[in-house]
Structure formats: structure tokens, C-alpha cells
Amino acid sequence: MVTLKGKSIYLRALEPEDLQFLYELENNPAVWEISGTITPYSRHVLKKYLDNAHRDIFEVKQLRLSICSNEDKVIGLIDLFDYNPVHKRAGVGIIIQAEDKRNQGLGTEATRLLLDYAFSALDLRQVFANVNEDNVASIHLFKKLGFIETGLKKDWIRSGVKYKNEILFQKINS
Numbered sequence: 001m002v003t004l005k006g007k008s009i010y011l012r013a014l015e016p017e018d019l020q021f022l023y024e025l026e027n028n029p030a031v032w033e034i035s036g037t038i039t040p041y042s043r044h045v046l047k048k049y050l051d052n053a054h055r056d057i058f059e060v061k062q063l064r065l066s067i068c069s070n071e072d073k074v075i076g077l078i079d080l081f082d083y084n085p086v087h088k089r090a091g092v093g094i095i096i097q098a099e100d101k102r103n104q105g106l107g108t109e110a111t112r113l114l115l116d117y118a119f120s121a122l123d124l125r126q127v128f129a130n131v132n133e134d135n136v137a138s139i140h141l142f143k144k145l146g147f148i149e150t151g152l153k154k155d156w157i158r159s160g161v162k163y164k165n166e167i168l169f170q171k172i173n174s
Contacts, residue, residue: 088125
């Protein structure tokens with residue numbers, strides 16, 4: 001049986017009380033480069049998003065879950081996106097918001113839980129991740145979990161007046 005509870009964290013569906021967390025995260029310019037965001041989000045827009053967060057992955061091709069500490073505090077988000085049931089694949093994205101919660105294995109634990117769910121409950125064949133080449137922590141996380149670097153997208157992400165490469169990682173469940 002697949003569980004979304006680990007030793008230090010658990011994953012759960014988004015709730016209305018996550019509005020403030022989402023507002024702070026989505027309006028933090030420091031993470032816009034990895035999320036592809038270029039403008040702030042209003043509370044109203046985020047509330048509407050939360051109101052529709054119950055729609056399932058088969059309908060919206062995405063699953064976003066809150067990463068919660070065992071003390072019931074939301075510390076990050078993890079997503080499956082570009083879900084394709086025909087080809088049995090999806091992308092994965094993760095962010096731990098508070099810097100003091102990073103590099104403690106929480107992202108690894110959350111990703112491992114999501115992968116177990118994706119491969120078992122959703123019967124996915126593969127999961128992929130797109131990572132900026134300078135995101136050392138994410139590169140380490142995905143390699144640690146058995147993802148293989150399979151491609152490089154040159155000058156893929158605009159960062160100010162420069163461009164950055166993006167690495168494609170894949171984990172195939174055989």
C-alpha cells in the first residue's frame with residue numbers, strides 16, 4: 001500500500017488554509033526563475049486556484065501537494081505536471097520554501113514518497129525533472145534518487161540579460 005507519510009514529513013492535498021503560504025511563495029521573486037513566473041499573483045487568483053485544487057490529475061494533468069512537517073506546518077510544495085496517462089509519464093517539481101528547512105533530507109523524503117505514489121498508484125513508467133544547471137541542491141537530490149541526466153537544453157532559461165542551460169533528468173521504473 002502506498003502512503004504519503006514519511007519519517008519527518010507527509011504529503012497532503014492543498015487546503016484553503018494554504019492561501020498565505022501560496023501567496024508568499026508565488027510572490028517571492030527569488031523563485032520565479034524556477035517556476036517560470038514573471039508577475040505577482042493576487043490572493044483572489046490564488047484563492048480561486050485553491051477552490052479548484054480538488055480536481056484530479058486525470059482532468060487537469062497536474063497534482064500539487066503540500067509538504068508538511070510532522071508538526072502540521074507547510075514547508076513546501078511538490079508537483080506532478082504534464083501528466084500523460086497514454087505514455088505513462090509526468091514531470092516532477094519540488095520546492096522547500098524556508099531556507100532553514102533545506103538540505104535536511106526533507107526534499108528527498110518528499111520526492112521519494114511522491115515517486116512511490118506515481119509508480120504504484122498512477123502506474124507511471126517514468127518521471128522527469130527539469131533543473132537549472134546552477135541548482136546544485138536539486139541536481140544532487142535527483143541524482144541521489146536514481147534519476148539519470150539524459151539531456152541538456154541550451155540557453156533554455158532567461159535570467160536577467162543572460163541565459164542558463166536546463167538539465168533533463170529521467171527516472172524510468174523498470
